Each structure stands twice: as structure tokens, then as C-alpha cells.
Amino acid sequence: MNLIGAWRRRQLDRELLYGPKVMLPGGPEQWIEDSLDWLTERFGIEPLRRPPVLPSNFVPRGYDGSEQAARDLCLKVCAWMEVPDDRIRFTFRMNEVRAAARSAAVHRLNAEQRPDIVAVSGLRATMTMAEVDALAAAGYAPEIGVLAERELQAELKRSTAIVQETDPDRRAELCASAEAVWSALPGSGSRACWLDLRTGGYDGTAVVLSADALTDPAAVVAATAHELGHEVLWGYHLIDRQRPDAEAVTDLFAVFHGFGIFLANQAVERVPGRRSTLQTLGYLGERGASDALAAYCFRRHELWPASMFPMMPTELDRTVRIRTFARLATMVKDAEIASIQEGAPLA
Structure with a gap:
């Protein structure tokens, strides 16, 4: 030894x-x-x-551990x-919001008529669009919208890099790196995040915490x-x-x-x-x-x-x-x- x-x-x-x-x-x-x-x-x-x-x-x-407390x-x-707290939204369903955002990104990706990207992408939807819409209607539309756009752009960048890579070894590295993202639950390892909702055309910002x-x-x-x-x-x-x-x-x-x-x-x-x-x-x-x-x-x-x-x-x-x-x-x-x-x- x-x-x-x-x-x-x-x-x-x-x-x-x-x-x-x-x-x-x-x-x-x-x-x-x-x-x-x-x-x-x-x-x-x-x-x-x-x-x-x-x-x-x-x-x-x-x-008492309630959302109000x-x-x-x-x-x-x-x-x-x-x-100042007048324009900050505090919410406590980060895991659900992130899952909805990733699912919305996947559904948008599938609808954009990019078969080359869709064929490579391993990003997985865990919620139907009906479930995403229901969560948005419950008041989480701003957070879902901003995070979904972020997820979509990140996935387009990852998958495009894989599609355009001609070196087999480098392509394998990119795929392995992407798989680490694809296989992880949305937001895993994080208990909170800050979002600038103005980037999505909404008012103010948000602090999103995990219910855990x-x-x-x-x-x-x-x-x-x-x-x-x-x-x-x-x-x-x-x-x-x-x-x-x-x-x-x-x-x-x-x-x-x-x-x-x-x-x-x-x-x-x-x-x-x-x-x-x-x-x-x-x-x-x-x-x-x-x-x-x-x-x-x-x-x-x-x-x-x-x-x-x-x-x-x-x-x-x-x-x-x-x-x-x-x-x-x-x-x-x-x-x-x-x-x-x-x-x-x-x-």
C-alpha cells in the first residue's frame, strides 16, 4: 500500500x-x-x-417551517x-420550478425543427407541458420562463458543439461532459438561486429556495x-x-x-x-x-x-x-x- x-x-x-x-x-x-x-x-x-x-x-x-415563516x-x-424587498419574489419550490423549466426547454427544443440537435441532445423532460403550464398558472411563470430560456440556450450550445466536432476523441469528451448534465436532476446540489426576471421581460428579481x-x-x-x-x-x-x-x-x-x-x-x-x-x-x-x-x-x-x-x-x-x-x-x-x-x- x-x-x-x-x-x-x-x-x-x-x-x-x-x-x-x-x-x-x-x-x-x-x-x-x-x-x-x-x-x-x-x-x-x-x-x-x-x-x-x-x-x-x-x-x-x-x-414552524412553513413558507410564510x-x-x-x-x-x-x-x-x-x-x-429593498419590494421587487424581490421569494419562492420555495425550486426543485419543481427547475424541473418545469428543463421540461419546457426540452419541449421547445423538440418543436424547433432541428433534427440534428434533437438527435444528439440527451436533455430529458420530466414533466408534460400541461404540468408545466399548471405550475406556471400557479404563479411561477416568471421563474420558469427565465430558467427555461437559460436551459434551452445551454443545451443548444452543448449539442451544437458535439454536432460540429470532427475529432472522435474530443467529441467523446464533449458527450461525456454533456451526459453529466443530462443525468443530473435539475438544480441538484443547490438549495437556492437568484434570478434576474427582467431578462425575461418580467418585473423585478427572484430568490428561489428549495423546499428542503x-x-x-x-x-x-x-x-x-x-x-x-x-x-x-x-x-x-x-x-x-x-x-x-x-x-x-x-x-x-x-x-x-x-x-x-x-x-x-x-x-x-x-x-x-x-x-x-x-x-x-x-x-x-x-x-x-x-x-x-x-x-x-x-x-x-x-x-x-x-x-x-x-x-x-x-x-x-x-x-x-x-x-x-x-x-x-x-x-x-x-x-x-x-x-x-x-x-x-x-x-
């Missing part, structure tokens, strides 16, 4: 599970500092003036982040805080949504506005009685979110003489707490060294 090789594979697996899910220019620690500088420059220090949001205080005691919680996140998240208010808050980052950063064209770290910036936007505890705790779901863990939310990963929470707390401490971690130990999952406090300790030590080198004591 190659023990070194096995150890390296285990370390890689852990990094993929716990580390950032996208490349962060300059490394996670430097990227967090640079990005927090940009957020502070763009939005000021007011978000840092408010204390971190504690789950025990923010989630109502009477939360979840919607009220989403509106509460909007109010805290000072994001309703029973966990912390998941609702974390997902909503992230998607509201899209509302601000993408909706107002403050960053290019095509940049490689766009989703990570959106995670950090939520941390910057005080929701770091929610994001860090939700980054990895631990299954009781099992050694394995399941990634559930976020692009910074548990390590990146913990480091971002530490940087957020340290900056608040630099601005105001307040505790670096007010009331947080009881709110953080154990692994998140260990990582966050370790990073805070490193930042404090680095600041002390820098202060000594500059000849002034650290305040």
Missing part, C-alpha cells in the same frame, strides 16, 4: 470538502483582506458597525442588510444572505458575474453584513453517526468562511474597542469555532509584531 499516496489523496479530498470551491487570487487569506477592503470602500463601515448576527437572536422562537425570515434578512431548506431556518438565512448578495452585486452590476471568484465575493458580502456565523456553520453538514460529511452551501467552504468571519471580527475590533467575538462561542459549530479563533489569534499576533516593528504598542 502506498501510504504517502493515500495520505495525499485524503488531504486533497479534505481540501475539496472544507476549502474554497473556487480559485481565490493571491490565496484565501490575502483574497479575503483585499476583498474586504473593496467592500468597505464600496459600502462604507456601517455594515461593520452592527454586531454579528446571532442565530439564537435572529431566528424567531416560533419558526420562511418568507418572513427572508424579509428580515433583507431589512438587516438594507436591501424550510425545516432549517439557519439554512434559509444563510441561503438568503448569499442570494441577496447577488441582488446587490449582480443586480446593480457592481461586479462582473463571469469573474472566477464572483460567487466567493457574494459569500463574503454576506459575512461583511454580519451573517458569517450562518455561512460558516452551514458550509458543511455533518451526519450524526457517520464519518463522512456532506457539503451543503457556499463557495468559501468551511475554512474560507471561518477565516472570513475572523477577518470580519478583527476589523470590527480595529474600528471600535469591542470584543472580537461577542457571544459567538456558543453560536459556532465546534470545528468552525476552532478555525475562527485560530485565525484570530494569528491576526492578533501579526498585528502585535507589526506594531512593535513600527515602534508603537498595539492598542
Whole structure:
């Protein structure tokens, strides 16, 4: 047995599970500092003036897992982040909406008289048009319309590339890549998404959450805080949504506005009685979110003489707490060294 090789594979697996899910220019620690500088420059220090949001205080005691309770919680996140909610639709049937959108895309593709594309495409409809129309009539037409157009254009691009490819090896690669999409359930691996409904000729935007998240208010808050980052950063064209770290910036936007505890705790779901863990939310990963929470707390401490971690130990999952406090300790030590080198004591 190659023990070194096995150890390296285990370390890689852990990094993929716990580390950032996208490349962060300059490394996670430097990227967090640079990005927090940009957020502070763009939005000021007011978000840092408010204390971190504690789950025990923010989630109502009477939360019952209903759509109305979840919607009220989403509106509460909007109010805290000072994001206008009058043109945001909050819905909680993401799996059904995505299935309807993909099915509508397949039906449109079959009706467009492109036999070459239809013959190659493996995109599958799981709902009839009557079922799609019924869901649209129930009030989900804007979300279905925007997602269906996105599904259709993506499939046309995939299938056209396969049709036009003449190299057998490259064509096999394209087919394998497409099959990974075709065989996955619509929206699998995601608990929420943000949609700009204006691209489909509708009014406003939408935050669509999975019904699976309703029973966990912390998941609702974390997902909503992230998607509201899209509302601000993408909706107002403050960053290019095509940049490689766009989703990570959106995670950090939520941390910057005080929701770091929610994001860090939700980054990895631990299954009781099992050694394995399941990634559930976020692009910074548990390590990146913990480091971002530490940087957020340290900056608040630099601005105001307040505790670096007010009331947080009881709110953080154990692994998140260990990582966050370790990073805070490193930042404090680095600041002390820098202060000594500059000849002034650290305040």
C-alpha cells in the first residue's frame, strides 16, 4: 500500500470538502483582506458597525417551517442588510420550478425543427407541458420562463458543439461532459438561486429556495444572505458575474453584513453517526468562511474597542469555532509584531 499516496489523496479530498470551491487570487487569506477592503470602500463601515448576527437572536422562537415563516425570515434578512424587498419574489419550490423549466426547454427544443440537435441532445423532460403550464398558472411563470430560456440556450450550445466536432476523441469528451448534465436532476446540489426576471421581460428579481431548506431556518438565512448578495452585486452590476471568484465575493458580502456565523456553520453538514460529511452551501467552504468571519471580527475590533467575538462561542459549530479563533489569534499576533516593528504598542 502506498501510504504517502493515500495520505495525499485524503488531504486533497479534505481540501475539496472544507476549502474554497473556487480559485481565490493571491490565496484565501490575502483574497479575503483585499476583498474586504473593496467592500468597505464600496459600502462604507456601517455594515461593520452592527454586531454579528446571532442565530439564537435572529431566528424567531416560533419558526414552524412553513413558507410564510420562511418568507418572513427572508424579509428580515433583507431589512438587516438594507436591501429593498419590494421587487424581490421569494419562492420555495425550486426543485419543481427547475424541473418545469428543463421540461419546457426540452419541449421547445423538440418543436424547433432541428433534427440534428434533437438527435444528439440527451436533455430529458420530466414533466408534460400541461404540468408545466399548471405550475406556471400557479404563479411561477416568471421563474420558469427565465430558467427555461437559460436551459434551452445551454443545451443548444452543448449539442451544437458535439454536432460540429470532427475529432472522435474530443467529441467523446464533449458527450461525456454533456451526459453529466443530462443525468443530473435539475438544480441538484443547490438549495437556492437568484434570478434576474427582467431578462425575461418580467418585473423585478427572484430568490428561489428549495423546499428542503424550510425545516432549517439557519439554512434559509444563510441561503438568503448569499442570494441577496447577488441582488446587490449582480443586480446593480457592481461586479462582473463571469469573474472566477464572483460567487466567493457574494459569500463574503454576506459575512461583511454580519451573517458569517450562518455561512460558516452551514458550509458543511455533518451526519450524526457517520464519518463522512456532506457539503451543503457556499463557495468559501468551511475554512474560507471561518477565516472570513475572523477577518470580519478583527476589523470590527480595529474600528471600535469591542470584543472580537461577542457571544459567538456558543453560536459556532465546534470545528468552525476552532478555525475562527485560530485565525484570530494569528491576526492578533501579526498585528502585535507589526506594531512593535513600527515602534508603537498595539492598542
